[in-house]
Amino acid sequence: MIDYAHALNEAQYTAVTIGDGPVLIIAGAGSGKTRTIVYRLAWLVEHGLEPDAMLLLTFTRKAAHEMLHRAGILLQQGLVGIQGGTFHSFAFSTLRRWKPAWLGERPFTLMDAADIVAAVKHCRDTLKLGKGDRSFPKTQSIVGLLSKSRNKELPLDELLRREAYHLLPHATALAQLQMAYADYRRDKGLLDYDDLLFELEALLRTNAAAMAAIRQRYKHVLVDEYQDTNLVQARIVRLLAGADEGQPGNVMVVGDEAQSIYAFRGANVRNILDFPSLFPGCAIIHLEENYRSTKAVLDVANCLLAHAAESFHKRLFTRQQGGAAVRLITAHSDMSQAQLVTQRIRELLDEYQPQEIAVLFRAGFHSYHVELALQQAGIPFRKYGGLRYSEAAHIKDVMAYVRLILNPLDLPAFARLAVQHSGIGPKTVERLYAAAQTGDAALKVFAKFPGFLDDMRFIDELRAKGCDPAATLDAVLERYRPRLEALYPEDWPRRQQGLDEIAHMASAYADLDFFVADLALETPEDDAPTAEEARITLSTVHSAKGLEWNAVLIIDLVEDRFPSRHALARPENFEEERRLMYVACTRARQRLELYVPSSLYNRAAQGNEHVCASPFVRELTSDIVEEWEEGPDGILFKRDDRSRASTREQGDCQLPEDEVDSEPLAPGGQGGTEERNEARAGLGYCRHRIFGRGKIVRQLPPDKVQVHFPGFGLKVILSEYLLLE
DNA sequence: TGTTGCTCCCTTTTT
DNA sequence: GGGAGCAACA
Numbered sequence: 114m115i116d117y118a119h120a121l122n123e124a125q126y127t128a129v130t131i132g133d134g135p136v137l138i139i140a141g142a143g144s145g146k147t148r149t150i151v152y153r154l155a156w157l158v159e160h161g162l163e164p165d166a167m168l169l170l171t172f173t174r175k176a177a178h179e180m181l182h183r184a185g186i187l188l189q190q191g192l193v194g195i196q197g198g199t200f201h202s203f204a205f206s207t208l209r210r211w212k213p214a215w216l217g218e219r220p221f222t223l224m225d226a227a228d229i230v231a232a233v234k235h236c237r238d239t240l241k242l243g244k245g246d247r248s249f250p251k252t253q254s255i256v257g258l259l260s261k262s263r264n265k266e267l268p269l270d271e272l273l274r275r276e277a278y279h280l281l282p283h284a285t286a287l288a289q290l291q292m293a294y295a296d297y298r299r300d301k302g303l304l305d306y307d308d309l310l311f312e313l314e315a316l317l318r319t320n321a322a323a324m325a326a327i328r329q330r331y332k333h334v335l336v337d338e339y340q341d342t343n344l345v346q347a348r349i350v351r352l353l354a355g356a357d358e359g360q361p362g363n364v365m366v367v368g369d370e371a372q373s374i375y376a377f378r379g380a381n382v383r384n385i386l387d388f389p390s391l392f393p394g395c396a397i398i399h400l401e402e403n404y405r406s407t408k409a410v411l412d413v414a415n416c417l418l419a420h421a422a423e424s425f426h427k428r429l430f431t432r433q434q435g436g437a438a439v440r441l442i443t444a445h446s447d448m449s450q451a452q453l454v455t456q457r458i459r460e461l462l463d464e465y466q467p468q469e470i471a472v473l474f475r476a477g478f479h480s481y482h483v484e485l486a487l488q489q490a491g492i493p494f495r496k497y498g499g500l501r502y503s504e505a506a507h508i509k510d511v512m513a514y515v516r517l518i519l520n521p522l523d524l525p526a527f528a529r530l531a532v533q534h535s536g537i538g539p540k541t542v543e544r545l546y547a548a549a550q551t552g553d554a555a556l557k558v559f560a561k562f563p564g565f566l567d568d569m570r571f572i573d574e575l576r577a578k579g580c581d582p583a584a585t586l587d588a589v590l591e592r593y594r595p596r597l598e599a600l601y602p603e604d605w606p607r608r609q610q611g612l613d614e615i616a617h618m619a620s621a622y623a624d625l626d627f628f629v630a631d632l633a634l635e636t637p638e639d640d641a642p643t644a645e646e647a648r649i650t651l652s653t654v655h656s657a658k659g660l661e662w663n664a665v666l667i668i669d670l671v672e673d674r675f676p677s678r679h680a681l682a683r684p685e686n687f688e689e690e691r692r693l694m695y696v697a698c699t700r701a702r703q704r705l706e707l708y709v710p711s712s713l714y715n716r717a718a719q720g721n722e723h724v725c726a727s728p729f730v731r732e733l734t735s736d737i738v739e740e741w742e743e744g745p746d747g748i749l750f751k752r753d754d755r756s757r758a759s760t761r762e763q764g765d766c767q768l769p770e771d772e773v774d775s776e777p778l779a780p781g782g783q784g785g786t787e788e789r790n791e792a793r794a795g796l797g798y799c800r801h802r803i804f805g806r807g808k809i810v811r812q813l814p815p816d817k818v819q820v821h822f823p824g825f826g827l828k829v830i831l832s833e834y835l836l837l838e
Numbered sequence: 839t840g841t842t843g844c845t846c847c848c849t850t851t852t853t
Numbered sequence: 854g855g856g857a858g859c860a861a862c863a
Binding site for chain 2: 306307476679
Binding site for chain 3: 234245247251252253478
């Protein structure tokens with residue numbers, strides 16, 4: 114038997130050994146949340162619950178695997194049968210078992226990000242929406258809006274009113290697109306990420322047999338990162354627990370509202386706050402002691418939360434005293450920042466294993482310079498977040514074959530293959546696709562493109578053979594090889610390696626459709642269990658969620674980057690950036706270093722552009738961070754307290770609130786101003802200091818100017834001297 | 839009419 | 854580095 118009382122603190126012990134019924138665990142960063150879930154799984158098994166009667170829903174598949182693995186070790190037995198994974202992967206496997214009724218006999222395919230973009234673009238082109246209109250949003254942003262409207266469950270026009278006021282003139286067109294895109298998926302048997310969740314909910318509500326079978330199977334449901342669930346996910350939890358039928362429900366949810374960082378995709382903090390009222394009689398347990406970080410790290414984290422608009426009534430505490438001081442490092446530029454980071458990592462490598470070091474950043478492309486510098490220094494790294502592995506062109510090509518084998522109606526895949534043959538463009542694709550559906554009339558159109566006809570025959574053969582995933586991938590790779598060499602004469606061997614990796618992964622699957630779905634649902638990074646050399650980690654903060662390292666370096670802590678410039682439009686977005694910064698800092702166990710470049714290289718300006726330090730950094734007082742600065746010779750030196758005060762004044766671009774005279778901007782107004790005059794300025798907005806980019810609309814004598822901030826939907830009068838640059 | 843090639847512009851976060 | 858738009862070519 115496991116000695117639970119000895120292994121856990123009091124609160125953790127209560128959580129692990131609590132009886133049936135709903136439980137809410139509020140777990141601060143580093144408070145042993147994973148440990149608690151792992152022991153809970155083990156405890157349930159020790160107390161007679163069959164492993165396959167548990168459902169563990171986590172934020173990434175990796176997290177689920179990790180927890181199941183650790184619970185298995187505790188119990189000294191493999192935990193066969195526990196269903197663990199993301200909401201999306203659980204939805205996929207459930208829907209595969211109980212297909213949505215509207216599909217009839219047709220197969221369905223899960224779309225990946227690229228398919229969704231291609232589909233929406235197709236709809237946009239077909240409807241001829243926004244042709245030649247530069248103010249019409251890009252396909253990518255449209256995809257984001259459509260998904261957001263579903264995730265937040267707001268009608269599109271309402272969403273636009275709230276979050277994209279400037280797009281209101283296009284509301285009708287976008288609504289049209291939304292419908293066309295829905296029809297498109299329905300016609301072709303395609304599901305996007307959001308469909309998975311809504312179809313699962315529909316299934317649980319309407320298919321009594323399926324519901325009964327699922328309820329029969331899962332006696333306990335555990336949900337991790339509950340603060341990042343959206344409305345439909347919360348309803349799914351309710352349905353699974355049977356709460357709608359008045360049952361108490363054996364459901365344990367774990368989360369931390371201070372770490373909610375997915376509001377942008379519809380996550381709703383209300384879910385965790387409202388849990389007690391939705392599940393009456395639920396037990397609430399707080400895990401507050403931090404076991405991860407030193408006091409120096411927690412001081413910084415607590416300082417960030419203390420400045421939050423919403424109070425979290427939360428301070429992390431630790432018994433670990435002191436620790437290395439948190440360093441705040443100012444570099445000349447993003448280039449020299451990369452050099453400093455690389456140099457510092459070299460030093461840290463004397464002290465830590467590579468896998469104990471991470472560099473974190475707000476957006477994927479921010480790490481570009483650091484990647485180069487590390488490469489030159491010969492320091493191996495692995496990057497998470499940003500551009501995905503499966504989004505590489507050659508991988509998409511190969512997967513297009515595979516998808517067509519599964520679902521002949523998959524238009525994005527069909528188009529992808531077709532346009533590779535010369536002479537086939539968008540119009541011909543449509544004719545070919547239509548012909549392919551009707552059968553015999555096909556040959557005439559296809560005859561002009563024998564290469565493509567061959568492709569189709571090849572696909573039909575493979576479909577008829579019904580090969581296993583490994584054999585299918587082998588056949589497709591062999592066929593694709595000549596094209597790969599022709600397309601990428603320089604680096605095809607590297608790409609071939611990636612393809613071989615994909616083929617290897619496929620061999621772990623019995624069913625092709627699960628393989629395709631998994632590729633869309635999660636980046637296959639946790640591969641390489643081989644004796645590969647250890648690497649340091651580069652990661653977006655979002656992808657670093659739930660992970661921890663001994664040494665964490667956060668880079669590009671400047672305005673417009675962290676917080677992201679997109680977060681300036683609304684105060685609540687700004688608050689999410691703050692929580693994101695909090696998440697980033699609390700990943701560190703022993704060492705935390707914050708890097709602030711004073712300038713960023715700007716290609717358009719052909720030079721370095723001065724940038725202000727992130728407002729989050731400016732909040733940190735000199736008693737909790739140790740300040741270092743890059744000297745003219747590129748060597749770091751420690752700054753004394755007095756010099757700090759003056760640099761802070763200089764870096765602070767706050768505008769006194771009484772200087773701001775703002776009026777809401779009429780929708781559609783002020784489109785396409787020719788003024789080349791760009792201004793950066795700060796203006797008081799609510800209680801926050803928010804900075805953005807605006808255009809000078811007109812000069813107002815003697816010393817004021819009117820500036821339009823598209824991001825705010827505002828025109829403001831500013832004193833000229835307050836403008837930077 | 840449809841395809842291909844060229845240039846300009848912007849670049850969040852994820853299932 | 855990729856998407857969108859525009860102009861030249863088949």
